[in-house]
Each structure stands twice: as structure tokens, then as C-alpha cells.
Amino acid sequence: FSNPFKKLEKVHKEVIKYQRADGVMLSGTLYLPEGYDKSSGKKLPLLIWAYPEEFKDAASASQSTHNPNEFTAPSYGSFVYWVVRGYAVLDDASFPIIGEGDAEPNDTFIEQLVANAKAAIDAVDALGYIDRTKVGVGGHSYGAFMTANLLTHSNLFAVGIARSGAYNRTLTPFGFQNEQRNYWDAPAVYNTMSPFMNASRMKTPMLLVHGEADNNPGTFTLQTERYFQALKGLGAPVRMVILPKESHGYASKQNILHLLWEQDQFFEKYLKR
Numbered sequence: 249f250s251n252p253f254k255k256l257e258k259v260h261k262e263v264i265k266y267q268r269a270d271g272v273m274l275s276g277t278l279y280l281p282e283g284y285d286k287s288s289g290k291k292l293p294l295l296i297w298a299y300p301e302e303f304k305d306a307a308s309a310s311q312s313t314h315n316p317n318e319f320t321a322p323s324y325g326s327f328v329y330w331v332v333r334g335y336a337v338l339d340d341a342s343f344p345i346i347g348e349g350d351a352e353p354n355d356t357f358i359e360q361l362v363a364n365a366k367a368a369i370d371a372v373d374a375l376g377y378i379d380r381t382k383v384g385v386g387g388h389s390y391g392a393f394m395t396a397n398l399l400t401h402s403n404l405f406a407v408g409i410a411r412s413g414a415y416n417r418t419l420t421p422f423g424f425q426n427e428q429r430n431y432w433d434a435p436a437v438y439n440t441m442s443p444f445m446n447a448s449r450m451k452t453p454m455l456l457v458h459g460e461a462d463n464n465p466g467t468f469t470l471q472t473e474r475y476f477q478a479l480k481g482l483g484a485p486v487r488m489v490i491l492p493k494e495s496h497g498y499a500s501k502q503n504i505l506h507l508l509w510e511q512d513q514f515f516e517k518y519l520k521r
Contacts, residue, residue: 256320258282259331263314264338266371268363273310276341276368279320279331280377291379292336293519294372295327299391300343300361302353302426309344324504327386330515336377341368343394354427354437361394362402369404382406382519386511389413389467389496390425392456396443396475399452407518409511411457412496414467415475416444424466447478453485455514457507459494467496487514 251257260280268274276296284292303309322329327337343364347353353360365385373380384407387395392413399408417424417438421431431438439445458472469490476488489510491503498504 251319253319253321255332256322256328259320260284261316261320263312263316264371264375265312266367268367270306270363272306272344272346273312274342274344274364274367274371275312275314276338277314277316278372278375279328279337279339281331281334281336284377286376292334292377293382293384293515294336294338294369294378294380295330295515296338296341296365296368296383296385297327297391298341298343298364298368298385298387298394299389300345300357300364300394303344303346305348306346309342309346312342314340324498324507325388327384329508330512333512333515335515335519336372338368338372352429352434352437354434354441357437357441358397358401361397362404365398365402365404384408384515384519386410387413389464393443396450396454397441399454400443400446400450403452405452407514408452408454409457409514410454410472411507412459412462412464412467412472413456414471415442416471417442418445419468419471420466444475444478447475447484448482450479450482450484450486453514453518454479454487455510456486456488457491457510458488459491459496459498461493462496464496 265275345353385405386409388411392410395408395410458469462469479486
């Protein structure tokens with residue numbers, strides 16, 4: 249049958265596999281603009297969309313579920329739209345957080361997060377496609393939490409988009425994601441992993457987006473509002489957008505189109521200037 253997304257039909261798409269510094273195999277789906285020729289010498293800005301996942305061993309973390317044979321389809325839940333705006337896009341990049349044996353994954357959450365990001369950028373850069381000084385990262389929910397931590401604890405990115413995230417883990421004191429220890433059992437882990445607690449270190453342009461009526465108990469809208477206030481008070485280059493009547497996921501056409509516009513304006517300002 250025919251491709252339902254004709255305008256994306258000639259976009260270059262490939263699954264790339266690459267290695268983290270500790271040997272863990274990672275992967276992602278790389279998109280390049282139609283007609284892009286790296287022999288021209290033109291370097292593209294890169295956008296990375298991801299969501300961290302926990303594993304108990306490296307072998308499980310290294311498995312790839314990416315399929316190069318699927319149609320390239322647009323979705324507000326990724327950055328694929330921007331391949332037609334002249335960006336390279338690494339979608340669904342692997343971001344495993346591994347804790348083997350008795351080790352707790354979150355005890356090395358930040359270190360593994362940064363290692364995943366560096367490996368992804370290095371891999372696409374090695375292919376000769378990108379300007380590594382113009383890389384953006386984004387995610388939704390736990391992916392937003394990832395984004396804020398990457399901008400806080402590394403200098404790998406020029407911009408970040410964090411949507412419907414949680415940034416102060418003391419507000420989820422009885423666990424989050426797969427973390428089963430409570431705050432009083434592991435206060436150092438909660439504080440280290442909380443971008444809010446490390447807000448003074450965040451100097452990279454970031455767009456914070458949240459639904460006005462987020463019903464996810466781990467990501468109430470208050471999380472973004474208070475994090476924004478902290479960053480703004482500390483002079484960080486941050487913008488906040490609250491989408492009216494939206495919950496943890498976004499539904500209305502008007503809000504989704506506005507979200508895409510806000511993201512596009514942010515990318516154009518900080519990655520193409």
C-alpha cells in the first residue's frame with residue numbers, strides 16, 4: 249500500500265547502533281532531510297528525543313527494537329517534524345540506566361544519563377552529518393526529567409525541551425518510576441537526581457511545557473511552575489508554556505499546534521542563529 253505521509257517519503261531514515269563508553273550497545277532511528285548530501289560540507293543541527301529506561305543487566309539494555317521499515321510518520325510526541333525544517337533527528341535514542349546485581353540503577357543515574365547522551369552525539373558526529381555545537385535534546389514526562397538533568401550536569405547541548413516533567417523528587421517522596429526507596433532511605437539520591445535542587449547549575453536555554461490539568465500524580469503542573477520560578481530567579485534562559493485544559497498528554501489541535509510552534513521558535517532561535 250502507498251505511504252500515507254507523502255511529504256516525508258523521501259526523508260532519509262536509518263537505524264544506527266553505537267557503543268557507550270562502558271561497552272553497552274545503544275541504538276536510535278536517525279532521520280536526515282530529503283536530498284541532504286554531506287559531501288557538500290554542510291553540517292546540520294541535531295535534535296535528540298529520548299526516554300530513560302531501567303535495566304538489571306547490560307545485555308537487556310543493549311537490545312534494539314527500532315524498525316527501519318516503518319513509514320516515517322509525524323507525531324507531536326517526537327522531533328521527527330523538524331527533519332523537514334533542515335534538522336537531523338535522532339528519535340527514540342537508547343537511554344538505559346543499568347543496575348546489575350545488587351546495584352541500584354539510580355545510584356549512577358546522572359553518570360549514565362550523560363554517558364548515553366555523549367555516545368549518541370559522538371555516533372552521529374562520526375557519520376559526518378552534524379555540527380555538534382548545535383544539538384538539542386527533549387523528552388516528555390520522565391524524558392523531561394532526563395532533559396533537565398542533562399542540561400544541568402553536562403555541556404553537551406545548546407537547547408532543551410522538557411514537557412510535563414517532574415523536577416523536585418522530594419515531592420514524590422515514596423518512589424518514582426522504578427525507584428522503590430523512599431526519600432528518607434535515600435535522600436542523597438533524591439536530591440542529586442532533582443534538577444530543582446541543582447537549579448543554580450542550569451545555564452542552557454530550556455523550554456518548559458506542561459498541561460494545565462496534569463492528572464499524573466508524579467507530574468503535577470506545580471512541578472514545572474516551581475522549577476521555572478527557581479530558574480528564572482537564578483537568571484537562567486528559560487521559558488514556560490502552560491497548555492490550557494491539557495492533562496499529562498495533549499489532545500486539542502490548537503494546543504498541539506501551539507506546542508509545535510513554540511518548539512520551532514526555540515530551535516530557530518538557539519540552533520540556527
